[in-house]
Amino acid sequence: MDLKDKLVSSFLAFENRVDVDTYVHDVRSDAIKIFEEKGFPTKKEEAWKYTSLNSVLKQDYSLFPQKESSIEYGDVKKYFIHDIDSYKIVFIDGKYSSYLSQTTHDGIDVCLMSAAISKPKYRLVIENYFNKAATKDSLSSLNTAFSSEGAYIHIPKNKLVEKPIQIIHFSTGSEAATMLQPRNLIVVDENSHVQIIERHQSLTNNPVLTNSVTEIFTNKRAIVDYYKIQNDSENASLIDNTFVKQKRESHASVHTFSFGGKLIRNNLNFFQNGERIDSTLKGVTIIGNKQHVDHNTLVHHIEPNCESHQDYKGIFDDSSTGVFNGKVVVEKEAQKTNAFQANNNILISDKATINTKPQLEIFADDVKCSHGCTIGQLDESAMFYMRSRGIPEKEAKGLLMYAFSNNVLSSVKIPEVKQRITKLIATKLGVNIGFDL
Amino acid sequence: MNKYTEDDLREELKTKEYEYGFYTDIASDTFPVGLNEDIVRAISIKKEEPEWMTEWRLNAFRSWQEMTEPEWANVHYEKPDFQAISYYSAPNSKPKYDSLDEVDPELLDTFSKLGISLDEQKKLAGVAMDVVVDSVSVATTFKATLAEKGIIFCSISEAIREYPDLVKKYIGTVVPQKDNFYAALNSAVFSDGSFCYIPKGVKCPMELSTYFRINQAGTGQFERTLVIADEGSYVSYLEGCTAPSRDENQLHAAVVELIALDNAEIKYSTVQNWYPGNAEGKGGVYNFVTKRGLCETNAKISWTQVETGSAVTWKYPSCVLKGDNSVGEFYSIAVTNNYQQADTGTKMIHLGKNTKSTIISKGISAGKSQNSYRGLVQINSRAENARNFSQCDSLLMGNECGAHTFPYIEVKNKSAKIEHEATTSKIGEDQIFYCNQRGIDTEKAIALIVNGFSKEVLNKLPMEFAVEAQKLLEISLEGSVG
Numbered sequence: 001m002d003l004k005d006k007l008v009s010s011f012l013a014f015e016n017r018v019d020v021d022t023y024v025h026d027v028r029s030d031a032i033k034i035f036e037e038k039g040f041p042t043k044k045e046e047a048w049k050y051t052s053l054n055s056v057l058k059q060d061y062s063l064f065p066q067k068e069s070s071i072e073y074g075d076v077k078k079y080f081i082h083d084i085d086s087y088k089i090v091f092i093d094g095k096y097s098s099y100l101s102q103t104t105h106d107g108i109d110v111c112l113m114s115a116a117i118s119k120p121k122y123r124l125v126i127e128n129y130f131n132k133a134a135t136k137d138s139l140s141s142l143n144t145a146f147s148s149e150g151a152y153i154h155i156p157k158n159k160l161v162e163k164p165i166q167i168i169h170f171s172t173g174s175e176a177a178t179m180l181q182p183r184n185l186i187v188v189d190e191n192s193h194v195q196i197i198e199r200h201q202s203l204t205n206n207p208v209l210t211n212s213v214t215e216i217f218t219n220k221r222a223i224v225d226y227y228k229i230q231n232d233s234e235n236a237s238l239i240d241n242t243f244v245k246q247k248r249e250s251h252a253s254v255h256t257f258s259f260g261g262k263l264i265r266n267n268l269n270f271f272q273n274g275e276r277i278d279s280t281l282k283g284v285t286i287i288g289n290k291q292h293v294d295h296n297t298l299v300h301h302i303e304p305n306c307e308s309h310q311d312y313k314g315i316f317d318d319s320s321t322g323v324f325n326g327k328v329v330v331e332k333e334a335q336k337t338n339a340f341q342a343n344n345n346i347l348i349s350d351k352a353t354i355n356t357k358p359q360l361e362i363f364a365d366d367v368k369c370s371h372g373c374t375i376g377q378l379d380e381s382a383m384f385y386m387r388s389r390g391i392p393e394k395e396a397k398g399l400l401m402y403a404f405s406n407n408v409l410s411s412v413k414i415p416e417v418k419q420r421i422t423k424l425i426a427t428k429l430g431v432n433i434g435f436d437l
Numbered sequence: 438m439n440k441y442t443e444d445d446l447r448e449e450l451k452t453k454e455y456e457y458g459f460y461t462d463i464a465s466d467t468f469p470v471g472l473n474e475d476i477v478r479a480i481s482i483k484k485e486e487p488e489w490m491t492e493w494r495l496n497a498f499r500s501w502q503e504m505t506e507p508e509w510a511n512v513h514y515e516k517p518d519f520q521a522i523s524y525y526s527a528p529n530s531k532p533k534y535d536s537l538d539e540v541d542p543e544l545l546d547t548f549s550k551l552g553i554s555l556d557e558q559k560k561l562a563g564v565a566m567d568v569v570v571d572s573v574s575v576a577t578t579f580k581a582t583l584a585e586k587g588i589i590f591c592s593i594s595e596a597i598r599e600y601p602d603l604v605k606k607y608i609g610t611v612v613p614q615k616d617n618f619y620a621a622l623n624s625a626v627f628s629d630g631s632f633c634y635i636p637k638g639v640k641c642p643m644e645l646s647t648y649f650r651i652n653q654a655g656t657g658q659f660e661r662t663l664v665i666a667d668e669g670s671y672v673s674y675l676e677g678c679t680a681p682s683r684d685e686n687q688l689h690a691a692v693v694e695l696i697a698l699d700n701a702e703i704k705y706s707t708v709q710n711w712y713p714g715n716a717e718g719k720g721g722v723y724n725f726v727t728k729r730g731l732c733e734t735n736a737k738i739s740w741t742q743v744e745t746g747s748a749v750t751w752k753y754p755s756c757v758l759k760g761d762n763s764v765g766e767f768y769s770i771a772v773t774n775n776y777q778q779a780d781t782g783t784k785m786i787h788l789g790k791n792t793k794s795t796i797i798s799k800g801i802s803a804g805k806s807q808n809s810y811r812g813l814v815q816i817n818s819r820a821e822n823a824r825n826f827s828q829c830d831s832l833l834m835g836n837e838c839g840a841h842t843f844p845y846i847e848v849k850n851k852s853a854k855i856e857h858e859a860t861t862s863k864i865g866e867d868q869i870f871y872c873n874q875r876g877i878d879t880e881k882a883i884a885l886i887v888n889g890f891s892k893e894v895l896n897k898l899p900m901e902f903a904v905e906a907q908k909l910l911e912i913s914l915e916g917s918v919g
Contacts, residue, residue, distance in 0.1 A: 046509065050847075332836055347851035350818060356846045358857070365833035365863040375848045375855035 003057050003179075008036050010063055011145060018148045024117045027131050031144035038138035050323040050355040051294040056237045056263050059207050061179035063146075065093040069172040071203070073100060079201050080166060084416045086197075087165040089151045093172055094180045096149065100168075110165055113150040113183055125154055129187050133215040133243035133271065140241045140267075143213040147183035150212075155192040155222075164195040164414055169212075171236070173204030184214040188222040188250075195225045195414060200238055207262075208236040215243050218250035220274075225253050225413050231260040231424060234289065241267045248274025248303075255412060256283040257421055258293045259428050269298045272306045272334075279308040284405045284421070286428045288317035288349075297326045301334040310341040313405045315429075316352035324356040326371070332363045341371035346378065346404065398431025468525040474498060477625050480525050484594045484628075487601060497614035497624030504618045510780040511809040511841055514749045517688045517723060524626045524659070582642070589634040590645055593661050596632035603634055607665055611694040611731045611757070619690040619751075620727040623659045627692070630661035635670035635701070644899050646675035660691040666701035666736075673704040675902055687712075687722045689747075695730035695738055699760065702737040703730065706898050707754075708906050711746035713913075718776025718805070721748025728752065734760030734789070741897045743906040744771040744779060745913040753811065755784035758792035758820075765794040768894040770906070772913045773806030773838070782812035782843075787820040787853075796827040799891050802838035803914055809841040814857070818849040829859040832890055834883075834914070884911040 011032045015025070040057055041048040069092055080088070087110045090100035096112055103111045109122075116122040117130070134140045151167045171178050188194055202208045218224050230238060238261055244252050258264050270279045285293045299308040314322045328339045345354045358371040378400045386396035402425060412418040468476060477498045481491040506516060583590050589600060597604050614624040635641055666672050676693075689711070697703045705728075714721025724747035730738035740754040756765030767783040785794035794814065802808040808831065816823045831840035842859045864886050872882030887910055888895070895903050 335836070345848075347848060347853070350849075350851050352849075352851065354846070354848045358842075358844060358859070360831075360842045360859060360861060361839065362831070362833065362841065362861050363836075363839040365836045365838070367833075367861060367863075369861040371842070371857075371859050373844070373846060373855070373857040375846065375853055377852065377854070 003061065004035075004039050007063065007142065007146075008032065014064070014146060018114075023123070023127050024130065024147075028145050028147070031131075031141040034136055034141040035138050035145055038141070041138055047296060047325065050321075050325070051263070051265055051292065053263075056209055059177045059209065061177045061207075061209055062175040063179050065095075065175050065178055068095070069093055069174050070097070070099070071170060071172065076100075076170065076201075076203070079168060079170075079199060081164070081197060081414075081416050081420055084164065084414070086163045089165065089167045091149065091169045091182065093170070093174065093178060094149055094182065108156065108159055108161060109152065109154040111152050113152045113185060114148055116152040116185070117148075122152070122154075125187060126185075129215065129217055130185060131215070133217065133245040134213055134241065135243070135269065139211055139239055140213050143181045143183055143211050143241065146181045147213070150183040150185070152184070153186045153194070153196070155188045155194050157189045157191060159192045161192070161194040164197055167196065167198045169200045169210065171202040171208045173202060173206035173208070175206070177207040178209070180208065180210045180212075182210065182212045184212070186214065186216045186224070188216075188218050188224055190220045190222060193223040195227075197227045197229065197414075197417060199229045200232055200236070202233050202236045205233055205235050208232075209239075210237070211239045211241075213241045213243070216245070216252065218244070218246045218252050220247050221249045222247075223251045226255070227412070227414070227417055228254065228256045228266075229421075229424075230256065230258040230264055233260065234262055234291070236261050237263040239265045239267070242269065244270045244279070246270065246272050246274065246277045246279065249276045250274070251278045251280075253280035253282070253411065255408065256295065257424070258283065258285040259287065259424055261291065261293075263292045263294075265294045265296065267296045269300070270308065271300045272302055272308075275303050275305045277303075277306040279306075280411065281308070281310045281312075282408045282411060283312045284408050284425070285312070285314040285316075285322055286401075286405070286425060287315075287320040287322070289320060290318070291320045292323075293321075294323035295325070296323075299328050299339065301328070301330045301337045301339060303333060304335045304337070306334065307338045308340070310343075311408055312343045313408055314343075314345040314354065315348065315401055315404070316345065316354055317348040319349070319351040321352070322354045322356075324354075324358070324373075326357075327359040327361065328369060328371070330362045330364050330367050330369060335364050335366040337364065337367040337369065339367070339369040343371075343373045344404070345375045346401070347375065395431050398426065398429045401429050402426070468523050470523045471520045472522070472524055472626065476524055480626055480628060483525060484597070486594070486597055489605065490597055493609070493614070494625050497621050498626075500615045501618065501621035501625055504615075504621055506618050510751050510811070511807065511843070512749050512751060512778040512780050514723065514778070519622070522688060525628050586639050586642065587636040588639060588641055589632065591632055593627070593630040593632045593663060596663070600632075600634070603665065604632065604663065607694070607696055608663055609694075611696060611729045612692050612727050617727060619725040620692050623661060623690045623692045623727070627659040627661035630663070630691070632662075633664045633672065633674065635666045635672045637667045638669040639667075640670065641672040644673045644675050646677070658687070658689045658691070660689075662691070662693040663696075664694070664703060664705070665696045666698060666703050668698045669700040671702045673706070673899060675706050675899060677708045677710075677902070677905070689722055689724050689726070691726045691728075693726070693728040693754075697730065697732050697736035697738050697763075699733045700735045701733070702739075704739045704741070705730070705754070706741040706902055708743045708902055708909065709746050709750075710909055712748075713746050713775065713777045714748040716775050718748070721777070722746065723748060724750045724752060726752040728754035729757065730755070730765070731757045732760055732763035732765060735762045736760055737764040737766070739766040739768070739897070740783065741768045741894065742770070742781075743894070743898070743902075743909065744769070744781060745909045747779075748777060750777075750779040750781055752781045753784055755786070756794065757786045757788065758794065759788045761789040762791045763789055764792070767794075767796045767798070768897045769798045770801070770891045770894045770910070771799070771808055771810075772801045772910060773803070773808045774913055775804040775806060777804075777806040779807070780809040780811055782810045784813040785815070785825060787814075787816045787823040787825070790819070790821045791823070792820055793824045794826075796825070796829075797893050798827075798829045799894055800829070800831040800840055801834070801887060801890070801910075801914070802831070802840050803834040805837045807839045807841070809843060810859075811843040811845075813845040813847070814855060816848040816850050816853040816855070820850050821852050823850060823853045825853075825855045825857075827857040830890070831859070831861040832887070833861065833863050883914065887911075887914060
């Protein structure tokens with residue numbers, strides 16, 4: 001039985017087991033039908049031309065890990081941004097770990113999806129927002145059908161959330177292969193501000209497939225900063241579907257740092273429903289071996305006077321493959337749009353591949369849209385400059401590559417996150433950069 | 438033709454309808470509509486082709502039957518019914534002429550309306566013409582001059598008869614019969630086209646040129662062009678197209694193959710001005726063309742195109758840079774107005790070492806048209822030090838049109854250097870104001886700015902074409918000022 005059949009046939013049992021209100025139940029039933037009809041995407045689809053899920057799907061995943069696992073904080077401390085105070089929502093094999101988490105209902109709601117979809121108190125928010133941003137593609141629908149757990153964050157009007165929120169999904173590898181489908185909902189009301197850090201981490205080398213959906217709603221003048229740290233083990237695959245729906249004058253930024261994992265597919269979608277919206281999509285990808293990272297972005301400019309900034313850098317070693325598929329759509333009404341997109345790549349090895357496809361679809365005339373895309377090598381004269389001053393080749397390369405990805409880091413607003421990423425980059429490049437930020 | 442003044446342009450701008458929209462009534466020898474193996478055989482017999490060619494066509498036809506029409510392009514149109522097309526139409530009075538006086542006077546009149554007076558061309562422009570009206574070439578000039586140098590420039594059907602070895606060796610090597618749906622269809626039913634062979638070390642002394650016209654109502658046009666530049670030779674080839682006004686959609690599926698052997702250079706320029714349909718988007722030509730060139734060591738192929746016509750364009754002149762140090766270039770201006778749709782671009786396949794490619798694409802959309810650039814730059818793992826520069830600029834006029842870019846970049850070699858940039862903008866109000874202030878009316882100002890925008894590409898065209906292309910740009914965009 002292949003994975004699709006397994007998922008479809010286990011749907012009823014799953015539905016009976018979890019206790020939900022009728023609204024979510026209806027959404028799920030519709031979603032499983034969509035998935036059943038469409039199945040997993042194949043390379044024949046334009047959006048999946050360069051990424052094949054075949055190698056990932058052939059595993060026999062256990063869909064609902066039975067064993068309860070617990071982890072000692074000391075063992076996993078390094079996966080947290082632990083040097084700052086923060087709210088934490090931690091899941092172990094898809095199940096909430098109250099021991100490692102720190103949630104709150106004090107003025108803001110930082111809690112669990114399972115609570116939100118079953119308790120009447122959240123009903124209004126769920127009905128207004130749940131599955132309202134996610135598209136009806138097969139993988140998001142699959143997640144919707146099985147959505148039961150994840151982070152639920154609701155920031156009411158005029159709140160500045162002092163501490164960042166960390167969402168961490170651990171998989172313990174207690175089963176031979178695990179499939180996880182976390183579902184996050186983040187609603188930020190007028191004038192509020194929140195910073196979120198998300199991470200998926202497997203603790204063993206057993207294969208894990210995560211098909212995650214995150215919906216983010218930014219209402220009027222809200223500000224959201226979202227950081228995704230993807231530095232998982234080499235057998236972990238991640239399909240990350242993120243949908244950001246923005247209202248007028250809101251600012252949202254998503255930074256994606258991809259350093260690990262077997263196959264990572266980031267479907268990052270921004271929908272601008274209002275004027276004077278600002279969207280930022282940035283990413284650094286540094287991979288090697290047979291890793292595969294695919295960034296598939298969409299910015300949909302629907303109303304006038306909005307901006308979007310995209311900046312993706314990639315460094316590819318060994319037999320790794322990088323894919324960038326960035327799409328900017330500017331609707332007829334969206335006059336005075338400024339949309340910028342840049343994708344710069346460095347190939348270090350002859351076996352590495354980069355496939356990039358920056359797309360512009362523009363229906364309005366008074367716009368400034370540009371995209372730039374480069375693939376090149378490290379500047380020889382810069383290398384020579386450093387070598388002539390006694391910096392070893394490896395260090396010099398590291399410095400240049402660090403400088404190359406630095407643009408993206410400059411917009412990271414949490415200093416501790418920036419520091420952590422700097423260290424990760426240094427480790428990944430195998431050099432001691434020798435300075436902190 | 439050389440003394441083209443502003444007054445002439447003003448006169449032309451007054452005629453808003455498609456100016457080449459006339460229909461010449463020449464008794465045509467047309468096949469019944471529909472397509473099957475018998476029709477393919479009949480075409481082959483009609484052209485007095487050898488057995489291998491008939492087989493070649495049938496092979497293509499058989500694979501075509503198993504293929505489906507591509508749908509990935511960013512264009513929407515009513516699919517042509519391939520069984521409702523007549524696959525062969527040739528002007529009746531077919532004997533070869535020794536002098537122009539013998540040519541059907543009505544046909545000559547057609548040419549003069551198009552601004553191609555054969556004898557004038559002979560004297561003034563130094564351009565040898567292989568004129569194609571509805572698929573059969575009826576006049577070839579300057580043959581003698583070319584023959585002296587050993588250059589073969591004739592219709593492809595003549596080439597199949599006279600130079601079967603050359604044709605057999607090269608046809609289908611760059612665009613295989615099964616390459617794509619339309620290429621397969623063309624391979625099966627192509628009625629005529631041009632053939633050109635430049636021998637080793639010869640620099641072709643003049644611009645070679647053909648004109649295509651779709652003349653007979655309801656006939657598809659399937660041209661096949663094969664240009665071979667032998668080692669160290671050079672040729673500049675011009676292709677220009679106009680078609681009469683017709684209400685039902687006409688299909689054009691051509692195949693162009695260029696082969697540049699070691700150290701050879703081919704420059705291929707196109708001006709395409711087929712009937713784009715009327716202002717409501719009715720009628721117009723479907724232009725589904727496969728153009729591809731193969732570069733051997735140190736060879737260079739340069740494509741230049743000005744696309745102003747056709748209701749639907751689907752065209753990607755490509756270069757396969759097989760040999761080391763070979764160079765591919767693509768310069769394009771695509772203008773769409775009213776309900777026109779264009780999905781055009783190029784493919785640069787880098788296989789050899791130190792290969793270079795340049796892509797400059799300018800898209801101008803006006804009215805309710807959709808203009809897409811779709812390109813592929815592929816660097817193979819063995820293509821050391823490959824270099825590509827791509828630039829795609831779009832200009833939008835009015836808020837009902839669209840401009841799209843779909844650049845695909847696939848790199849498998851670490852020493853590759855690829856740059857791609859794209860911009861989309863509109864004509865600035867301040868630019869128009871500046872012109873207005875100096876007494877240049879808005880329409881003229883737009884023409885001026887558009888010409889400036891397209892200059893990089895226009896400059897690449899041979900002189901005679903550049904004038905014509907500039908004229909075309911202005912005519913295509915008239916009435917688009919909102």
